[in-house]
Amino acid sequence: KVRASQPFARRGGGDGGACVRFVADDDVPVGCAALTAAQRYNLRACVERALEFEVVDGECLGLVDCTFELGRADGACGRVDGELARRAARAAFGGFDRVLTAGEVFVLDIDGSAYKVRVAETNSLSALDASTTIGYHCFRGRVRAETAMYVRALDGAKLAIDNNKGHERSIRLAEREIIHVTTRDGEMFPVHRALLRQCIALTGAVRRAGEIGESRVDVDIDVDTDVFDRVLIFLEAAELAKPPPMYDIRITETLSAAAETLGCRTLGDWCAHRLGAYASRLREYAWDEIVAHNAAGGVWLCIDGMVLDVKRWLGEHPGGDVIIPNQSLNI
DSSP: OOOTTOEEEETTSSSOOOEEEOOOOTTSOTTOOOOOHHHHHHTTOOTTSOOOEEEOOTTOOBOSEEEEEEEETTOOOEEEEHHHHHHHHHHHHSSTTOEEETTOEEEEEETTEEEEEEEEEEESSOHHHHHTSTTOOOSEEEOOTTOEEEEEEOTTOOEEEESOTTOSOOOOOOGGGEEEEEOTTSOEEEEEGGGGGGBGGGHHHHHHHHHHSSSOEEEEOSSOHHHHHHHHHHHHHHHTTOOOOOOOHHHHHHHHHHHHHHTBHHHHHHHHHHHHHHHHTOOOOOHHHHHHHHHTTOOEEEETTEEEEOGGGGGGOTTOSSHHHHHSOOO
16 A cells, blocks of 8 residues: 555666656556556556556655756647746646656646656756755755746757746856866866865865855866866765775876875875785796796786786687797797
8 A cells, every 4th residue: 555645666767767656546457557658658668567666765855946848749830938838837747745857758738739848957956056066966856835947948849938038047157166177288177176175286276266256266287187087086986975986007106196296195195005005916027937937838928017827818819729828939
């Protein structure tokens, strides 16, 4: 038994994150659910495949706003009044603590005409708060009485929306929280100043960004674009208390140099630990050792200064297990 107000999502969520509510109906067989065409589409349902549902987490956040994209259901050109569209959306989606998921598609009647409606965005934070929150992402939330609803035309839809000026979510980032970092090779990164607090060399820029307000803060760094991109990934993981990515050891060496340039001790310590652990597993071989090992039946290859033991892999070689020993030069 379920409460009529409980929202359910398809278990797993990978094939469709839309939510539905179930109500008892004597005309529907036990163990089955009757779905509308829109629900079947949103849930990626098909006749031959059973669906499993789970109750949506009770901590599903309330929505500050959501944006709907509109297009005529028949694909024809047309015009629609934005205020009428918002009222229709409010009437359709604004009741019963409705849970909306980005990407859902519906058919909505607006002033006597059928429109295809897609949930384009759901936001549990205001535009300002979202712009200053690292790692913010919202794909689902509950509609509240105070949830703002915006409309815009679907991409490619031949639809003009009147009376819609000012009724859209602001996407301008809060300049006082952004530092524009230009790398050695000329690429510019708009970065949340919270990410750069660990970089001592950028302390001045971080402080200015917080004090100046709307003025833009720019800073140049002596680090290449590809390296700084990885630095930001590391810093974001640290800010979100997630494990850092395990970069290739050669990349770790360049990150260590970048950490020194930026004065980022956290990154520097992590690189030192990685490089130290790597170095502890290394040993050097004299050439005579390699020759003696191979003469005794081993298969060690020297490539770019590295000694590789490939004997166990020989059976997987497309050319057979004798071509490498026969073609290698053992001097």
